[in-house]
């Protein structure tokens with residue numbers, strides 16, 4: 439569950455003044471619904487009219503209608519194998535075999551629509567991680583597993599606090615894009631080592647302090663889960679941060695490349711793709727989340743800021759507020 443700054447008073451919900459959660463009123467819902475595509479499995483294979491669109495519908499019906507070898511990058515943040523409510527629908531925890539069958543149902547069509555030099559990232563938690571690997575390796579080449587720290591989350595009295603998640607990096611062939619220079623991390627230098635001539639070794643002095651640019655590893659400790667005072671936050675229960683998605687997009691695609699998110703949620707992939715000048719399609723079955731995505735896309739017209747990413751570098755957690 440994400441944090442909330444709700445204050446209940448006289449049965450009316452009030453929010454703290456600095457609560458920036460993106461919400462919709464009735465008028466906005468009507469307005470944004472008009473922009474959403476409803477193809478209900480009825481698409482003649484033409485992708486042209488779906489570019490930069492939010493498709494409202496069941497991904498299992500829509501994926502088979504998308505043309506083969508279309509996408510440069512596919513980012514998948516599926517329901518994990520946990521009982522969870524996503525506004526109008528719920529995902530029910532099941533046994534490992536059933537969950538693997540469910541994974542296989544979308545993994546096959548995803549393999550067909552990914553370009554031969556394309557990349558696929560799949561998010562998961564510690565329990566679904568081995569299943570994603572097992573099914574994923576049947577269709578793709580596993581290149582890596584990123585583990586990232588969720589910073590927030592409730593502690594447990596009877597277990598270790600659950601604060602890590604995984605993202606598998608798969609490709610279709612060994613000919614794929616990877617731009618490490620686009621995803622470097624700017625870290626504060628704690629021990630500013632200088633050589634015998636007094637020159638900084640691998641770091642730079644700036645007006646804001648001393649920094650080192652480092653190559654990203656497959657452990658990410660700089661991600662913050664969106665919460666109520668962040669401008670990207672919505673009420674979606676499992677929203678990913680734009681910073682996390684930006685790393686995947688910048689490492690594995692070029693400008694104007696085509697990105698798919700088949701479990702779009704509140705639209706983080708679509709919004710981040712737009713901010714980074716990529717084309718996208720997002721599929722989500724809940725109308726409210728589709729409308730929230732539309733609102734975020736409209737906001738991205740005016741503000742392309744990605745929190746934690748500035749001057750082409752990713753900054754350590756909480757070292758940049760804008």
Ligand SMILES: C[S@@+](CC[C@H](N)C(=O)[O-])C[C@H]1O[C@@H](n2cnc3c(N)ncnc32)[C@H](O)[C@@H]1O
Nearest residue numbers: 496497515524677678701703704705706722723
């Ligand atoms: C883990 S959330 C994705 C969150 C998203 N990454 C974000 O940052 O907002 C998974 C989403 O998949 C949607 N979903 C589940 N089953 C679906 C299906 N069969 N077709 C389309 N969307 C589905 C849920 O409604 C939920 O919003």
